[in-house]
Amino acid sequence: MKRNSPLQTEIPFxxxxxxxxxxxxxxxxxxxxxxxxxxxTGVMFALAFVVLGGRLVxxxxxxxxxAPKWQAMSTSKAENPVVVRGDVRDRNGHILATSLPTQSLYxxxxxxxxxxxxxxxxxxxxGVLPGLERxxxxxxIEGGGRFVWIERNLTPDQVWAVNxxxxxxxxxxxxxxxxxxYGPTFAHIIGYTDVDGRGISGVERTFEGRLGxxxxxxxxxxxxxxxxxxHEELVKTQKRFNALGAAGxxxxxxxxxxxxxxxxxxxxxxxxxxxxxxxxxxxxxxxxYEMGSxxxxxxxxxxxxxxxxxxxxxxxxxxPIRIARFTINDFHAKKRWLSVPEILVYSxxxxxxxxxxxxxxxxxxxxxxxxxxxxxxxxxxxxVGSPLYPAxxxxxxxMTISYGHGIAVSPLQVATGVSALINGGVMMxxxxxxxxxxxxxxxxRVLEAKTSVAMRSLMRLVVRDGTGKNAxxxxxxxxxxxxxxxxxxxxxxxxxxxxxxxxxxFPMTNPRYVVLVVVDEPKGIKATYGYATGGxxxxxxxxxxxxxxxxxxxxxxxxxxxxxxxxxxHPLHVPVSTGPKRTAMVNGNVHHAAY
Amino acid sequence: xSMRSALLRHTTVLFLLLAGGISMVLFSVKYQVHDLEAKYTxxxxxxxxxxxxxxxxxxxxxxxxxxxxxxxxxxxYLDMGPIAPRQVVxxxxxxxxxxxxxxxxxxxxxxxxxx
Numbered sequence: 180m181k182r183n184s185p186l187q188t189e190i191p192f193x194x195x196x197x198x199x200x201x202x203x204x205x206x207x208x209x210x211x212x213x214x215x216x217x218x219x220t221g222v223m224f225a226l227a228f229v230v231l232g233g234r235l236v237x238x239x240x241x242x243x244x245x246a247p248k249w250q251a252m253s254t255s256k257a258e259n260p261v262v263v264r265g266d267v268r269d270r271n272g273h274i275l276a277t278s279l280p281t282q283s284l285y286x287x288x289x290x291x292x293x294x295x296x297x298x299x300x301x302x303x304x305x306g307v308l309p310g311l312e313r314x315x316x317x318x319x320i321e322g323g324g325r326f327v328w329i330e331r332n333l334t335p336d337q338v339w340a341v342n343x344x345x346x347x348x349x350x351x352x353x354x355x356x357x358x359x360x361y362g363p364t365f366a367h368i369i370g371y372t373d374v375d376g377r378g379i380s381g382v383e384r385t386f387e388g389r390l391g392x393x394x395x396x397x398x399x400x401x402x403x404x405x406x407x408x409x410h411e412e413l414v415k416t417q418k419r420f421n422a423l424g425a426a427g428x429x430x431x432x433x434x435x436x437x438x439x440x441x442x443x444x445x446x447x448x449x450x451x452x453x454x455x456x457x458x459x460x461x462x463x464x465x466x467x468y469e470m471g472s473x474x475x476x477x478x479x480x481x482x483x484x485x486x487x488x489x490x491x492x493x494x495x496x497x498x499p500i501r502i503a504r505f506t507i508n509d510f511h512a513k514k515r516w517l518s519v520p521e522i523l524v525y526s527x528x529x530x531x532x533x534x535x536x537x538x539x540x541x542x543x544x545x546x547x548x549x550x551x552x553x554x555x556x557x558x559x560x561x562x563v564g565s566p567l568y569p570a571x572x573x574x575x576x577x578m579t580i581s582y583g584h585g586i587a588v589s590p591l592q593v594a595t596g597v598s599a600l601i602n603g604g605v606m607m608x609x610x611x612x613x614x615x616x617x618x619x620x621x622x623x624r625v626l627e628a629k630t631s632v633a634m635r636s637l638m639r640l641v642v643r644d645g646t647g648k649n650a651x652x653x654x655x656x657x658x659x660x661x662x663x664x665x666x667x668x669x670x671x672x673x674x675x676x677x678x679x680x681x682x683x684x685f686p687m688t689n690p691r692y693v694v695l696v697v698v699d700e701p702k703g704i705k706a707t708y709g710y711a712t713g714g715x716x717x718x719x720x721x722x723x724x725x726x727x728x729x730x731x732x733x734x735x736x737x738x739x740x741x742x743x744x745x746x747x748x749h750p751l752h753v754p755v756s757t758g759p760k761r762t763a764m765v766n767g768n769v770h771h772a773a774y
Numbered sequence: 775x776s777m778r779s780a781l782l783r784h785t786t787v788l789f790l791l792l793a794g795g796i797s798m799v800l801f802s803v804k805y806q807v808h809d810l811e812a813k814y815t816x817x818x819x820x821x822x823x824x825x826x827x828x829x830x831x832x833x834x835x836x837x838x839x840x841x842x843x844x845x846x847x848x849x850x851y852l853d854m855g856p857i858a859p860r861q862v863v864x865x866x867x868x869x870x871x872x873x874x875x876x877x878x879x880x881x882x883x884x885x886x887x888x889x
Binding site for chain 2: 261262273274275277279280358360361362364403404407408411652653654655726727729730731733734735736
């Protein structure tokens, strides 16, 4: 009786021994423990469901933002670009360079040989792709390589034809082909890519990282329409004067943005082989030339800015300057005292040389450096040339540099420098990138504002009355300066080989654009009376560009005519003076002006 | 006791029905999603094709929009030339336009102005 079965439900009193009670309590404890566990599990499940519910609500309310990654991936597939490399666009969003998806044919020669005779396969291929060389193809098929290109970038028709041959071991791989819709028009700006789509020159090379790796689009400061106008006019000029080459730059004077830039001869970036040799050379940025009289603008600006001369001052230009073995003479000699405006208008070398000497070599060097003429242009192109100037800056250098000889700079540097002369005196670094309104361009002040105002009226005077008459566009108040320099051939200046340039700007009351045209070795023609100077060759080209560009930008011509400008009080009025006020030291002798 | 077991039975039936209903709904939703996914794949494929076509067309547009080509076509088919600077006028040019004569129509009683 002492030990009853534990299953017994009715426990007699005598059975309640302490040992049994302990056992019962252990059972209850186990039961309680079980309940607790159940409760904890239940609560955990409930919590899990609450979390799931919360997530459901979140997903419903916030859409795919909170969705896990794999889901986002399936939707973002639609946003994958068609091609990897980014586009190059002009300032208005026109596509200047883009990539098209294409197919390229390759051969896996082990597979191909299993399929049969190499010669037979090659013959079949040549049947649909006539450009292939039979021997090379056979070599490739028999070469044993697992991946050998046969032909890159086939047209869809060609792909279809090759597929229909049913050759084993041949396959296609998707590739990209760079396309330049405007052909040679933008050749030197955009450059081109190699067969694997890597930028080799121009903007394609500069922005290889952003275009290639990140697939970004690049917005240039170039205006496709103006670029096309400049290109066309330069091609015309080059043909007309049978010139070796030509370069042109159109620049926004206030922002330093390059609106158009052309270098001739050029090439078709769609056919990279055409970029070899001379035609691949960017004359606008890499070529450096002795620019000739356009430098008189810089000389005059520094003379006015330092306070060395006033507009009513002048120098005696009646006799050539003889110094050492040099003789400085005037092309359009007036043989009399010339005022500062007249020195520019008649492009007097003697006057400019004396003016520079008066300013002094040190100041001259400092000012030229300020105008960015002594260092390479900081433009977004790999092809940039460094200027050439004498290491020892003697008095002779000072004089020759005053009229643009003995210093060679790139056309882009001249355009940038002239922009600073007339935009109020602020040097804007040149750029090929579109400047957005959000970041106002920051420049460096290089001239006093009033010097800049004087330069505007002087440049206008050159076109109104001087050597630049051929650049005048009625009503657009074009200003500018001609330049004609003899080229150095084997250390000697060649009379027949000229660099003829014209730098123009408009409208001079509030200059907006600088247009520079440089022509390399133009030959005089009947219509120009045999002249091949800047005023005859480049000035009309600048005129044509401005004439076509002005209406495009909605410039309203000023119809009042020259008389209005000549009246005192007009912003472009230049005071006339007839008496000598300044003298300059040359050769130790003081050359007094003749009354 | 019997009432409790009856309640239990009802609950069981109710839950069975619910479970059956939900699984039916789940079944149909699953197939709906399947169909939608198929449609989505097809549509995004089409979208991809269209985008590719658009990309190529944009390049083609640029080629066709070459100012040199347009100039050639314009000189061939249009009787127009480029805008000359003298054709561009400012807002004050409006003052130079002569006024049109206003004719009063007598047949209308109110005497309205007719152009």
